[in-house]
Amino acid sequence: MRLRVLGCAGGSAPGAQLSCYLLDDVLAVDAGALTTALDFGAQRRVQDILLTHAHLDHVWTLPLFLANRFGGPPVPCRIHGASYALETVRQHLFNDRIWPDFTEAVRESVPLVQFSPIDPGDVRKVLDYEVTSIALVHAVPSQAYLLRKGRSSLLVCGDTYSTDRLWEIADATPDLRGILIECSFPSRYDGLARASLHLTPRLLSHELEKLHADVPVLVTHIKPEDRAEVVAELEALRERRLRILRDGDVLDV
Numbered sequence: 001m002r003l004r005v006l007g008c009a010g011g012s013a014p015g016a017q018l019s020c021y022l023l024d025d026v027l028a029v030d031a032g033a034l035t036t037a038l039d040f041g042a043q044r045r046v047q048d049i050l051l052t053h054a055h056l057d058h059v060w061t062l063p064l065f066l067a068n069r070f071g072g073p074p075v076p077c078r079i080h081g082a083s084y085a086l087e088t089v090r091q092h093l094f095n096d097r098i099w100p101d102f103t104e105a106v107r108e109s110v111p112l113v114q115f116s117p118i119d120p121g122d123v124r125k126v127l128d129y130e131v132t133s134i135a136l137v138h139a140v141p142s143q144a145y146l147l148r149k150g151r152s153s154l155l156v157c158g159d160t161y162s163t164d165r166l167w168e169i170a171d172a173t174p175d176l177r178g179i180l181i182e183c184s185f186p187s188r189y190d191g192l193a194r195a196s197l198h199l200t201p202r203l204l205s206h207e208l209e210k211l212h213a214d215v216p217v218l219v220t221h222i223k224p225e226d227r228a229e230v231v232a233e234l235e236a237l238r239e240r241r242l243r244i245l246r247d248g249d250v251l252d253v
């Protein structure tokens, strides 16, 4: 699998792209940067999108991405996510008020959008990937996706606070090649992280005590304003499995 980090910022600022990951040019996880990081040709190669949850920073470009599907040849797009997230997107983004309801759009007999629920515990085949959904702990239902293709697996997490199930599954996945997980705030904001159900370096280090596998932990979703502080704290942990992602990174796993 080739993973392109289209965006991994936990907030909006010049030069920072919001959460969005692309696998092998065809499968996206979250939609924070589909139209801001991909040209039109690359956008049309995206066939499926997995939403971790429906917070705005993770679905930000979805309405504009689907609007762009009205140009060029008709290409369907399947949107997968928890039932709650899909319902939220349908009701609050594609409601004919904030944006046209593209969910029923058809071009040349091709439905442009299909919604496909995948709830925690579900396993689905999506393109060439086996996708397993894992519940996380966040202010709204959020999930991680265990993506397996061939003999490699990758765990891509949505926003989360402390959780156990994720680490149990990580340790039970021998072909796991990496875990993308958030670390939103510096540790002096532990209280805010607890209230908003995010992680800080201190909280993440407690989480990593539950992970026994020697697998890269790829940190995402750092608030741009506090990035230098969060990075310094993460480096001070001297946890050799940690790596901090940047927008534009490409990883072969």
Ligand SMILES: [Zn+2]
Binding pocket: 053, 055, 138, 159
């Ligand atoms: Zn969130």
Ligand SMILES: [Zn+2]
Binding pocket: 010, 019, 055, 057, 058, 159, 221
């Ligand atoms: Zn977020």
